[in-house]
Amino acid sequence: MPNQQFLSNNVPPLVSTDAGIVAGEWEDGIATFKGIPFAAPPVGELRWRAPQPAEKWQGVKDARLFGQSSWQSREYCTAVGGGDPGVFSEDCLYLNVWTTLPSSEQKKPVMVWIHGGGYTIGSGGLSPYIGAPLASRGVVLVTLNYRLGHLGFFAHPALDAEYPAGEVVNNFALLDQIAALKWVQDNIAAFGGDPDNVTIFGESSGARSVLSLFASPLAEGLFQKGIAQSAYTLPDTSRRQALGRGESLAQHFGLAHATAEQLRELPADSFWSLDKNLSIAPVPIAGDSVLPTPMMDIFRTGKQRPLPLIIGSNSDEASVLSYFDIDVASVVKRVRKQHPLGLRLIKWLYSGVKDDGELGRQISRDMAFTTMGYVAMLAQHKAGAPGWRYYFDYVSENARTLCPNGTWHGSEIPYVMNNMHLIESSQVIEGGYTPQDKAFAEVVSEYWLNFARHAVGQSTHIEGDIHWPVWKPRGDKTLRFGHHGQVGLKVEQRFMRLRLRLFRLLMTKLVKLD
Numbered sequence: 001m002p003n004q005q006f007l008s009n010n011v012p013p014l015v016s017t018d019a020g021i022v023a024g025e026w027e028d029g030i031a032t033f034k035g036i037p038f039a040a041p042p043v044g045e046l047r048w049r050a051p052q053p054a055e056k057w058q059g060v061k062d063a064r065l066f067g068q069s070s071w072q073s074r075e076y077c078t079a080v081g082g083g084d085p086g087v088f089s090e091d092c093l094y095l096n097v098w099t100t101l102p103s104s105e106q107k108k109p110v111m112v113w114i115h116g117g118g119y120t121i122g123s124g125g126l127s128p129y130i131g132a133p134l135a136s137r138g139v140v141l142v143t144l145n146y147r148l149g150h151l152g153f154f155a156h157p158a159l160d161a162e163y164p165a166g167e168v169v170n171n172f173a174l175l176d177q178i179a180a181l182k183w184v185q186d187n188i189a190a191f192g193g194d195p196d197n198v199t200i201f202g203e204s205s206g207a208r209s210v211l212s213l214f215a216s217p218l219a220e221g222l223f224q225k226g227i228a229q230s231a232y233t234l235p236d237t238s239r240r241q242a243l244g245r246g247e248s249l250a251q252h253f254g255l256a257h258a259t260a261e262q263l264r265e266l267p268a269d270s271f272w273s274l275d276k277n278l279s280i281a282p283v284p285i286a287g288d289s290v291l292p293t294p295m296m297d298i299f300r301t302g303k304q305r306p307l308p309l310i311i312g313s314n315s316d317e318a319s320v321l322s323y324f325d326i327d328v329a330s331v332v333k334r335v336r337k338q339h340p341l342g343l344r345l346i347k348w349l350y351s352g353v354k355d356d357g358e359l360g361r362q363i364s365r366d367m368a369f370t371t372m373g374y375v376a377m378l379a380q381h382k383a384g385a386p387g388w389r390y391y392f393d394y395v396s397e398n399a400r401t402l403c404p405n406g407t408w409h410g411s412e413i414p415y416v417m418n419n420m421h422l423i424e425s426s427q428v429i430e431g432g433y434t435p436q437d438k439a440f441a442e443v444v445s446e447y448w449l450n451f452a453r454h455a456v457g458q459s460t461h462i463e464g465d466i467h468w469p470v471w472k473p474r475g476d477k478t479l480r481f482g483h484h485g486q487v488g489l490k491v492e493q494r495f496m497r498l499r500l501r502l503f504r505l506l507m508t509k510l511v512k513l514d
Contacts, residue, residue: 017187020057024097025064030132033097033191034125035067038183039176041091042147047264048159050169051093051179066125067094070148071272073121080323081117082126082410083424090151090268095144095180096124098131099191107194109452112142112184112223114177116204116230116410118282120149120272127424128413134445139452140193142184146176150271153280155239155288156246158260163289170242171290174216177209178290181222199452201227203413204320205282207311208232208295211376212284214305215298216291225308225455227448229416230317230409231372233507236294237280239287249278296508299375302382308455310448310462311376312390312478315406315485317369318361328360335363342506349499361405366496367503368511373478374500377471386459386470388451391495394440394482398431406485415481418445440487447479465489 012023013031024033039051046052068089077085099108113129115122124143131141146152152173160168169175185195200223202210207228213219214226237245250258252274253266286294298304318328333356335343346363353359373389380387392412395403403411414420418441420433433441447464455462462468466489468479478495482488 014060015190017190019054021060022063023060027132028136029100030135031099031191032132033063035065035094036061036063036097037067037093038095038144039093039179042093042151042172042176043090043268045264047090047151047268048154048172048260050172050175054093066096066123067145068092069123069125069145070151071269072117072148073272077117077121077123077126078426081121082115082123082128082413083427085121085123086125088269092145092147093176093179094124095142095183096131097188097191098135098141099193100135100138107189107197108192109139109449110142110184110188110193110195110198111139111448111452112144112181112198112200114144114146114200114202114206114209116202116206117148119152119173119205119280119284120282122148127422128419128427129417130419130422131417132422133418134449137445137449139449140188140191142180142188144177144180146173146180148173148272149280150249150274151268152176153237153242153285154246155242155285156250156258156260156263157243158258158263159246160243162260166289168239168288169290170239170285170288171212174209174212174284174290175218177213178216178219178222181213181219185222196224197452198223199225199227201229201310201416201448203229203410204232208283211299211304212291212295214307214309215293215295215303218290219305223307225451227310227451228312228372228376229412230313230369231311231376232282232368233296233372233375233511234281234283234368235296235508235511236283236286236291238294239285242285245278245280249274252278296375299379302379304379304383306380306383306385306457308386308451308457308459309376309380310388310390310451311373312392313365313369313373314409314412315365315391315393315482316361316403317365317409319403319405320409321364321368326364328364329357331360331364331367332356339506342502345502346499349502366499367507370496371500371503371507374496375504377476378473378504380471381473385457386455388462388468389471389478389495390481391478391492392481393484394487395485396429396437397434399429400485402429403485407482412444412481415441415444416448418442436487440482443489444481466491
């Protein structure tokens with residue numbers, strides 16, 4: 001049975017996990033454990049296989065350094081993914097834990113963060129995800145790494161042939177996340193956490209992971225609630241598409257008739273730098289044993305796991321689209337060509353917006369991001385599970401000139417994590433965060449913490465500075481964090497309702513990467 005030994009701040013905190021003892025360190029009174037292996041290295045014969053249990057070790061494992069990150073573009077991650085992801089390796093399945101001194105009182109809520117980055121960049125050890133501030137307020141915070149790019153999502157006939165019918169695995173990254181959640185179930189009590197009160201939360205592709213885990217039959221019983229920040233409506237890749245891409249990739253490496261052995265012999269660092277036409281889409285693959293049905297189809301029919309869910313997005317999500325080479329003005333041109341009557345209706349819904357660029361920016365934001373929150377709330381209602389929807393529209397005081405259109409994609413993370421003072425200087429806007437920013441972060445993060453502490457299937461609201469009521473179709477209430485960049489909290493009724501009803505019908509035809 002795992003147990004812990006927290007003696008004093010002068011002695012490293014020791015915890016006995018099911019694989020062996022780990023020694024962390026104290027950081028401002030928080031016991032911090034980094035680089036704990038939650039699965040065996042997925043290398044050699046284990047590449048493109050389900051994660052296997054971590055090997056047990058003798059003695060005490062040093063847990064003071066973050067584990068290696070999956071292969072990726074350092075330049076891209078440093079610029080837009082949260083900082084320098086450190087050392088790269090195919091051996092990347094590590095997690096990190098922040099916790100306070102345990103007590104004889106009840107176990108603490110657990111919050112497991114799944115990082116974003118389009119499934120191609122990122123790491124659980126990046127400074128925007130440091131969990132000490134939330135841990136200091138009474139939760140156990142876990143972050144994790146998972147396989148990225150083609151190492152995390154891949155299909156090829158030679159690999160699929162290794163599985164019995166109906167058991168094929170293509171979503172290795174999602175299985176890594178599931179393996180980390182199984183580790184939490186087996187070990188988190190030793191860190192003071194409650195395995196029966198686990199909240200999974202993430203942003204962008206991390207939010208897509210949260211929703212995919214709500215839809216996956218393999219994640220049953222591993223968490224009790226979820227938070228999806230800026231999940232997007234882009235459809236999952238079909239297995240047919242994934243198999244075609246896998247064969248194209250093999251041909252690129254001169255393996256027109258590739259065997260599984262030949263594919264596993266390809267260098268681990270050869271995948272992330274491929275041209276765009278050979279790269280993966282920023283979504284999972286639908287049709288394998290991990291995600292048998294597309295996530296969007298699961299939510300449209302209300303068949304997702306019926307657990308409490310917070311979901312929302314930011315006021316300038318279109319800020320991320322340039323990184324996918326999407327011209328927002330071209331969105332208007334596409335709608336004008338394909339749905340001329342629909343464009344007339346859309347222009348009416350965005351009265352006062354004349355410029356195609358600005359109209360395209362707002363349409364892109366709402367169709368690709370805001371609509372996901374509305375779809376998920378309808379799904380929660382169908383499933384008989386509580387849901388809460390938010391819209392983040394506060395811009396840090398020193399970023400308002402840089403961000404005239406609202407809150408950028410990912411800019412809510414320092415407010416949720418309440419860790420502005422710990423983020424690498426290279427990731428902080430000129431002038432830094434102000435006292436008002438930091439005070440607002442306390443307000444925002446308290447809602448996330450109260451959800452983790454108290455939300456259950458019968459919850460009617462989340463406590464905070466103002467009452468955040470559960471979403472119901474008639475009232476369609478959304479909590480707005482900020483207003484046109486300024487500080488504030490307000491519960492909006494029927495927020496963007498007409499737009500989102502329309503986009504729920506149009507998104508399957510118009511939300512694309514090309």
